[in-house]
Amino acid sequence: MTEKNDLDSKEEKSLISKIEDGLIKYQKTGTKSVISLFGIELTAPSNLKNPGIVYLSFIFVNFVIFALFFKNFLTRS
Numbered sequence: 001m002t003e004k005n006d007l008d009s010k011e012e013k014s015l016i017s018k019i020e021d022g023l024i025k026y027q028k029t030g031t032k033s034v035i036s037l038f039g040i041e042l043t044a045p046s047n048l049k050n051p052g053i054v055y056l057s058f059i060f061v062n063f064v065i066f067a068l069f070f071k072n073f074l075t076r077s
Contacts, residue, residue: 044051
């Protein structure tokens with residue numbers, strides 16, 4: 001029984017180390033400011049070529065998803 005528990009804990013530790021190696025370990029680069037509005041500063045990694053377009057597309061896509069959800073919510077009533 002203990003051998004099985006030891007094996008399970010080793011497998012779990014190896015899985016955690018694989019996740020940490022892939023997701024958490026990354027090359028730290030500097031950041032650059034994209035926009036500062038009302039005391040809130042949006043920053044992006046310095047090696048990102050067009051951070052403004054990335055932010056705008058993120059906002060646009062979220063707005064479209066919200067509009068579709070809200071339209072579906074209103075037509076359901």
